[in-house]
Amino acid sequence: EAGVVQSPRYKIIEKKQPVAFWCNPISGHNTLYWYLQNLGQGPELLIRYENEEAVDDSQLPKDRFSAERLKGVDSTLKIQPAELGDSAVYLCASSPGWGGGRETQYFGPGTRLLVL
Amino acid sequence: AQKITQTQPGMFVQEKEAVTLDCTYDTSDQSYGLFWYKQPSSGEMIFLIYQGSYDEQNATEGRYSLNFQKARKSANLVISASQLGDSAMYFCAMREGGGGADGLTFGKGTHLIIQP
Numbered sequence: 650e651a652g653v654v655q656s657p658r659y660k661i662i663e664k665k666q667p668v669a670f671w672c673n674p675i676s677g678h679n680t681l682y683w684y685l686q687n688l689g690q691g692p693e694l695l696i697r698y699e700n701e702e703a704v705d706d707s708q709l710p711k712d713r714f715s716a717e718r719l720k721g722v723d724s725t726l727k728i729q730p731a732e733l734g735d736s737a738v739y740l741c742a743s744s745p746g747w748g749g750g751r752e753t754q755y756f757g758p759g760t761r762l763l764v765l
Numbered sequence: 766a767q768k769i770t771q772t773q774p775g776m777f778v779q780e781k782e783a784v785t786l787d788c789t790y791d792t793s794d795q796s797y798g799l800f801w802y803k804q805p806s807s808g809e810m811i812f813l814i815y816q817g818s819y820d821e822q823n824a825t826e827g828r829y830s831l832n833f834q835k836a837r838k839s840a841n842l843v844i845s846a847s848q849l850g851d852s853a854m855y856f857c858a859m860r861e862g863g864g865g866a867d868g869l870t871f872g873k874g875t876h877l878i879i880q881p
Binding site: 679680684758 | 869
């Protein structure tokens with residue numbers, strides 16, 4: 650079974666430019682997450698989707714970040730415009746959905762973003 | 766207050782020795798889940814083990830076991846017979862509430878280095 654796929658793996662852009670990250674979750678997983686991981690820190694949740702619906706986006710900086718999950722499968726996370734402080738690893742994860750509290754989240758390899 | 770505390774930024778352990786990675790958590794929920802993930806230098810987060818707050822027995826997965834002490838709010842990871850390939854960052858994480866698909870809160874991690 651294929652794992653969570655993310656692209657690109659690496660991205661270097663200049664500040665004020667837009668950037669987009671793509672995620673394809675494990676087949677059949679209804680729940681999709683985007684996390685941000687700064688250097689030397691643990692991941693922090695940005696947004697959670699249940700199928701097409703964003704059910705928790707309280708930590709997403711909505712002035713510059715946006716996300717979508719059309720058709721409840723693939724998802725795209727966008728930053729516009731990017732700032733120097735956005736340099737980090739962006740992780741996508743998926744889980745099967747409601748499982749009585751035992752849901753495990755499976756992570757993709759992440760996209761390493763460097764903003765110059 | 767931090768919800769997940771990992772007090773060991775780094776650890777050096779001799780190969781074949783057992784190692785304990787510390788994790789304490791803070792929550793007022795009665796229902797919650799605790800996870801450990803491994804993050805090698807390649808960057809992906811690998812799920813290791815899960816413990817539910819109502820589970821009476823400590824979780825075990827191969828060489829990994831979770832020493833769950835509910836009254837002390839402690840969920841330490843024990844790796845038996847360490848191997849060189851165990852060298853990585855290790856993150857403790859918590860999901861609060863009874864919802865199966867909520868986002869995780871991660872600690873800052875412990876960098877484990879196994880020496881030959």
